[in-house]
Amino acid sequence: MIASEQLAAQVAGLPSGPGVYLFRDARGRVLYVGKADSLRDRVRSYLGPSLDARLVRMVERADRVDHVATGTISEAFLLEANLIKQHRPRYNIRLKDDKSYPYVKVTLGEDFPRILRTRQLGDRGARYFGPYANAKAVDDSLDLLQKLFPYRTCKLTIVAGEDGRGRTVPPSALPGGRPCLLYHLKRCTAPCVGNVTAEEYRAAIDRSALFLEGRYGPLARELRDEMAASSERLEFERAAEMRDRLKAIERTQERQEVHAYAGGDMDVFGVGVDGGDAAVQIFRVRDGTIVGRDHFFLEGPEGATAAEVAGSFLRQYYSAATELPNEILTAVPLPEAEAFAAFAQERRGRRVDLIVPQRGRKRRLVELATRNAEDALRQERVRWLADRGKTQEALAQLHEALREHLELEGPPKRIECYDVSHVQGTDVVSSMVVFEDGRPAKQQYRRFRAKVADTNDDFANMRDTIRRRFAKHAAAATREGGEEAVASSWPAPDLIVIDGGKGQLAAALAALSDLGQLQFPVIALAKEKRIAGDGGAARVRPEEVFVPGRSEPVPLATGTPAYHLLQRIRDEAHRFAVTYHQKLRTRRAVRSALDDVEGVGPARKRALLRKFGSLRAMRDASAEELAAVAGVGPALADRIKRAITS
Numbered sequence: 029m030i031a032s033e034q035l036a037a038q039v040a041g042l043p044s045g046p047g048v049y050l051f052r053d054a055r056g057r058v059l060y061v062g063k064a065d066s067l068r069d070r071v072r073s074y075l076g077p078s079l080d081a082r083l084v085r086m087v088e089r090a091d092r093v094d095h096v097a098t099g100t101i102s103e104a105f106l107l108e109a110n111l112i113k114q115h116r117p118r119y120n121i122r123l124k125d126d127k128s129y130p131y132v133k134v135t136l137g138e139d140f141p142r143i144l145r146t147r148q149l150g151d152r153g154a155r156y157f158g159p160y161a162n163a164k165a166v167d168d169s170l171d172l173l174q175k176l177f178p179y180r181t182c183k184l185t186i187v188a189g190e191d192g193r194g195r196t197v198p199p200s201a202l203p204g205g206r207p208c209l210l211y212h213l214k215r216c217t218a219p220c221v222g223n224v225t226a227e228e229y230r231a232a233i234d235r236s237a238l239f240l241e242g243r244y245g246p247l248a249r250e251l252r253d254e255m256a257a258s259s260e261r262l263e264f265e266r267a268a269e270m271r272d273r274l275k276a277i278e279r280t281q282e283r284q285e286v287h288a289y290a291g292g293d294m295d296v297f298g299v300g301v302d303g304g305d306a307a308v309q310i311f312r313v314r315d316g317t318i319v320g321r322d323h324f325f326l327e328g329p330e331g332a333t334a335a336e337v338a339g340s341f342l343r344q345y346y347s348a349a350t351e352l353p354n355e356i357l358t359a360v361p362l363p364e365a366e367a368f369a370a371f372a373q374e375r376r377g378r379r380v381d382l383i384v385p386q387r388g389r390k391r392r393l394v395e396l397a398t399r400n401a402e403d404a405l406r407q408e409r410v411r412w413l414a415d416r417g418k419t420q421e422a423l424a425q426l427h428e429a430l431r432e433h434l435e436l437e438g439p440p441k442r443i444e445c446y447d448v449s450h451v452q453g454t455d456v457v458s459s460m461v462v463f464e465d466g467r468p469a470k471q472q473y474r475r476f477r478a479k480v481a482d483t484n485d486d487f488a489n490m491r492d493t494i495r496r497r498f499a500k501h502a503a504a505a506t507r508e509g510g511e512e513a514v515a516s517s518w519p520a521p522d523l524i525v526i527d528g529g530k531g532q533l534a535a536a537l538a539a540l541s542d543l544g545q546l547q548f549p550v551i552a553l554a555k556e557k558r559i560a561g562d563g564g565a566a567r568v569r570p571e572e573v574f575v576p577g578r579s580e581p582v583p584l585a586t587g588t589p590a591y592h593l594l595q596r597i598r599d600e601a602h603r604f605a606v607t608y609h610q611k612l613r614t615r616r617a618v619r620s621a622l623d624d625v626e627g628v629g630p631a632r633k634r635a636l637l638r639k640f641g642s643l644r645a646m647r648d649a650s651a652e653e654l655a656a657v658a659g660v661g662p663a664l665a666d667r668i669k670r671a672i673t674s
Contacts, residue, residue, distance in 0.1 A: 042068040047097040051090040058115040063108040082331040086119040102374040109347035121340040131158035139188040140219040156350040161322035177232040188226040194219035242319025294355040298397030300405040307405035352376040419466025422589035433575040434549040440522035447527035449605035455612040458493035459605035487535040494539035529554040
């Protein structure tokens, strides 16, 4: 526990500028992440008597305070959101799902852009829309959009020629020289075969962007004008196409039954808080119409007010959002509203107004969003409680069974399980699966390929896996503070489960000992065994739990929630490892001699097989015939000939 004198001493060494601070416990786990315009003043406030109960408990558990200085408060906002997402600190209000939320990406850096769903940002030549809470809703919107304004989704490299029409690079990349099925389904205009110019295609992409922005009014007016112009030119098929698109836009607009006022662009937030859970509803209003609705669930708000929940959520949401509106409406004033307004303005490039409406249509919108958030939270809690009761009971039982043998402060919130999979030392892989609050956190799963000399040694493979998993954490623990140190480690587990018996457990402990990370509780779960019983009848010995320093397994009654939870975690680690192992075996089985030739990639391999059909036909062909394939040439043809005939 961090003493007031220790905290005061650390405060004295903090800078007075903006940055992010992290409270850590004795194991190095991040308990709380906060941002501040003045690090010294903010951390000093934790010495005062006015903290709420949640933060008092956090300070009591803290062992030290790290910090990362930033250039501006806006950088501090962004870094705080990233670190909360990475470490999921127990005492922060955070998004319930640590997954990456979906975005819509428009690849504007290409001559013929694509529109696709993604969970990764970073392409500077692209435009993004989002984030969205529901991936299925995004897919439904893109499905409608592709019907309205057909666009390509393929990965072909298509460039515009001198006449503006598209062509693939290399030309042989287009199978058979014909457009794909999407063209015949009227979902793509086939720029790959020069059906449209880059200018015509870009016009359709611009209209798609208006649709994604929710600018239905301007889009409908543009389509109506083009329909009339096509009719005047007697291009009735074109006019009918515009009419059908216009009707689809109008039907979409009719589904948005709630209207604000003409010309309004705003995001409206409502918050529902109940005990340790919270929900936030967002209405995206564009041109006076609600064009999008999403709700997000949060955790960690015990004792927090609706204003604190809203402030924490908005910082995390707009750190990842790709666009900000003119106005942000909330039911209650945000904490540190001025700092957030400066951050929002810097992100948008223009002023953003934070408004707490007191009357009128805006007030009714905020109240509607709040009711929606409260309803969503009530419905979600019914589902949570049906499942949470079992998982919490299982975690409590697991803690009860292990606390005499391991230093568990409470029911383990984050459990990591490891398994090794291979067939006689070939394609050796290991898996790491993560369960948080008794449920799988699949976005945090990891896979490892063996890097040991004797790949048939399960103990060596397990030791290598644990060493590689915790090497970054150990390195970060040796560096006090610094953004690089903070970002380099994965979240620390409350319990490590090894699939295997005492041998695998010893291997894992040896790896942790080498890294100086023996503070992590470790157990091993040995598989059930069929053994001979009295009279020759076979009986099954159930799974056994082994802990360090004890030769006999820890008693854990079969059929209990804790027993089934460990089985589920172990089975998931086994499934994840086996799936990856089978993938590598399949990949190795379909490899050919061409894969080992320097200069032969997937495109040239396809071109060669398309030309000759098989490796046997390539062996029979001359080097000159090989060199005649697009992209090969004489030098590469000689290398190919030597590789496939040796």
